[in-house]
Amino acid sequence: MTEPYTLVGRQARPEDSEIRVGDALVGGKELAIIAGPCSVEDRDQVLQIARAVKQAGAKFLRGGAFKPRTSPYAFQGIKEDGLVLLREARAETGLKIVTEVRDVLTLEAVAAVADVIQIGARNMTNFGLLEAAGDLRTPILLKRGMSATIEELLMAAEYVASRGNLNIMLCERGIRTFERYTRNTLDLSAVPVVKKLSHLPILVDPSHGVGLWEHVPAMALAAIAAGADGLMVEVHHNPAEALSDGPQSLRPDRFAEMMLKVRALAGVLGRTLEAP
Ligand code: PEP
Numbered sequence: 001m002t003e004p005y006t007l008v009g010r011q012a013r014p015e016d017s018e019i020r021v022g023d024a025l026v027g028g029k030e031l032a033i034i035a036g037p038c039s040v041e042d043r044d045q046v047l048q049i050a051r052a053v054k055q056a057g058a059k060f061l062r063g064g065a066f067k068p069r070t071s072p073y074a075f076q077g078i079k080e081d082g083l084v085l086l087r088e089a090r091a092e093t094g095l096k097i098v099t100e101v102r103d104v105l106t107l108e109a110v111a112a113v114a115d116v117i118q119i120g121a122r123n124m125t126n127f128g129l130l131e132a133a134g135d136l137r138t139p140i141l142l143k144r145g146m147s148a149t150i151e152e153l154l155m156a157a158e159y160v161a162s163r164g165n166l167n168i169m170l171c172e173r174g175i176r177t178f179e180r181y182t183r184n185t186l187d188l189s190a191v192p193v194v195k196k197l198s199h200l201p202i203l204v205d206p207s208h209g210v211g212l213w214e215h216v217p218a219m220a221l222a223a224i225a226a227g228a229d230g231l232m233v234e235v236h237h238n239p240a241e242a243l244s245d246g247p248q249s250l251r252p253d254r255f256a257e258m259m260l261k262v263r264a265l266a267g268v269l270g271r272t273l274e275a276p
């Protein structure tokens with residue numbers, strides 16, 4: 001049977017794609033660890049967290065400057081000021097920057113700074129944005145929509161690829177189910193399924209996946225065991241005061257502890273995670 005996703009499907013490319021981000025490769029043997037705050041808040045916050053996640057072994061710093069929030073009254077990010085701070089954090093630490101684009105209007109500003117442009121769950125079916133991202137060659141981190149099937153996620157990736165940008169990493173971040181104890185239901189079965197259907201790397205975001213920091217390490221380890229190519233984890237030095245997603249953010253010490261276990265598990269699975 002011919003796959004509907006002609007560019008991102010395994011039939012198009014039987015071997016795994018490795019996405020180059022500077023001197024890092026995502027989708028190879030080495031696990032990609034993206035960590036940082038949900039939102040960039042201020043200079044001290046982002047630099048402090050950047051230093052901590054680097055020390056624990058992350059190679060990528062996440063942080064939203066433009067935040068597409070469910071409520072228009074919720075904190076929307078510090079926008080261009082946040083991009084300036086991310087640039088500064090990269091200059092100091094060497095971490096690669098993963099930051100979210102809110103819409104087509106903010107794409108140019110985000111692309112000028114980002115090493116990886118994040119397209120979030122709320123934008124997975126923003127086809128104009130997917131096409132505009134496809135016209136760039138910057139790597140795209142495409143998150144699964146909260147009610148999207150795996151096929152819809154792959155078709156969204158196909159929109160980006162159809163414009164010539166095959167530098168795409170997918171991200172499972174939980175889907176909406178009847179379960180209310182957790183924020184979302186982290187669909188780890190998406191990892192082996194996507195691996196079978198597509199050559200693109202797939203990462204897992206256990207922070208949005210469960211929404212509760214205390215369960216993040218367990219699900220991070222489960223994601224790696226399931227074959228994920230890396231993790232995206234929210235870290236905040238003062239979760240109680242975070243302007244967004246504090247309840248699911250790990251303190252730096254807990255993140256470092258989790259990374260020790262991720263590194264040990266990587267060894268068992270024939271993956272690698274460089275020591276910091
Ligand atoms: C985020 O990464 O902070 C975010 C908003 O994620 P998602 O798009 O998965 O909700």
Ligand code: MN
Nearest residue numbers: 038234244245
């Ligand atoms: Mn968040």
